[in-house]
Each structure stands twice: as C-alpha cells, then as structure tokens.
Amino acid sequence: MNESYSGAGFPAGGRGFGDLGAGLWEAMDQLRSTFEQRSAPRMNRGDVRAAVLALLAEEPMHGYQIIQRIEERSGGSWKPSAGSVYPTLQLLSDEGLIEAEESDGRKTYSLTEAGRAAAEESAAKPAPWDGPAAREGSRHTALPKAGVELAQAAAQVARTGTSEQVGEAVEILTDARRRLYALLAQG
Numbered sequence: 001m002n003e004s005y006s007g008a009g010f011p012a013g014g015r016g017f018g019d020l021g022a023g024l025w026e027a028m029d030q031l032r033s034t035f036e037q038r039s040a041p042r043m044n045r046g047d048v049r050a051a052v053l054a055l056l057a058e059e060p061m062h063g064y065q066i067i068q069r070i071e072e073r074s075g076g077s078w079k080p081s082a083g084s085v086y087p088t089l090q091l092l093s094d095e096g097l098i099e100a101e102e103s104d105g106r107k108t109y110s111l112t113e114a115g116r117a118a119a120e121e122s123a124a125k126p127a128p129w130d131g132p133a134a135r136e137g138s139r140h141t142a143l144p145k146a147g148v149e150l151a152q153a154a155a156q157v158a159r160t161g162t163s164e165q166v167g168e169a170v171e172i173l174t175d176a177r178r179r180l181y182a183l184l185a186q187g
Contacts (some may be wrong), residue, residue: 060110074129
C-alpha cells in the first residue's frame with residue numbers, strides 16, 4: 001500500500017474504497033508472490049509414495065484424506081497436490097501395492113499384502129513429513145500462510161467494513177508492522 005489512511009472520504013459501509021481496495025489487493029498479491037518465492041522445497045515423488053504407503057498402513061483412505069493427513073502431519077509445511085497424489089495412487093495400484101474400493105462415488109484405497117510388506121520395509125525410516133525438508137519447510141510456510149491470511153482479512157475489512165472499522169484495521173496493521181520490526185531488532 002503506497003498511500004496511508006487519512007480517515008476522510010470513506011463511504012459508510014466500507015464499499016467503494018477505490019484506491020484503498022485496489023491497494024489492498026495489490027499488497028496482498030505482492031505479499032503472496034513474495035512468500036511463494038520462498039516457499040518450502042518441493043518434496044520428491046519418492047516422498048509422496050512413502051507418505052501414501054505410511055498412511056494407508058494405518059487405515060484405508062480416499063485421496064483427499066491422504067492429502068489432508070499429509071498436510072496435518074507436516075504441520076502445514078507440505079500439502080501435496082492432487083496432481084501428485086492421484087498418479088501415485090494409480091502407480092501403486094498398477095504395482096499391486098494398493099487396491100481401490102468404490103463406495104458412494106469415492107474410491108477408498110487400502111494396502112494389499114504386498115503393500116503392507118512395502119510399508120513395513122520403509123517403516124524404519126522417518127516418515128516423509130518428519131524429514132529434514134519438511135521440518136525446514138514448516139519454518140518457512142507458517143509465516144507466509146499467516147501473512148496471506150492477514151492480507152485476506154484486511155481486504156475483507158476494506159470491502160465490507162465501516163469507515164471506523166477500516167481506520168481501526170489500519171491501526172492494527174501499523175502496530176503489527178512495528179512489532180515485527182521490533183522483533184527483528186532484538187536479535
């Protein structure tokens with residue numbers, strides 16, 4: 001945001017902010033792109049494969065559950081895309097390590113005997129979400145995620161808040177910025 005809040009000229013109800021709304025969206029896009037450039041390193045295909053086998057060793061799941069569990073286990077630092085999980089599921093099925101059962105339009109995947117043996121072989125190794133890349137990634141993804149969520153909340157206030165709410169939001173954001181710089185000055 002290049003312009004500071006002056007408190008004047010904002011219509012009641014917070015709509016039609018013109019430059020303010022556009023500035024917030026521009027700031028949010030800039031924030032998102034800055035954080036995306038510094039995002040966690042991508043996990044490789046072997047990690048997706050190992051994660052799927054480890055999770056299915058615990059219980060049968062459908063693809064979306066697998067994605068959610070990996071994200072939960074990694075503390076949000078790794079959320080594999082459907083474009084990496086579903087081809088991995090197909091490959092494991094082709095290798096005879098998993099089988100799919102369709103119910104209510106959803107495929108639930110479970111390990112075969114060969115799949116259980118493969119999962120047991122890799123059980124001695126740390127789970128992919130516990131490895132160094134995931135740990136390093138979690139350090140770099142919690143802050144960007146919080147930053148993007150903050151920018152989204154600020155944009156929502158700009159779109160729907162009253163003039164008073166916008167003014168208070170600007171004060172909150174200004175204070176947060178000062179506190180972050182003070183945090184860096186400490187160390």
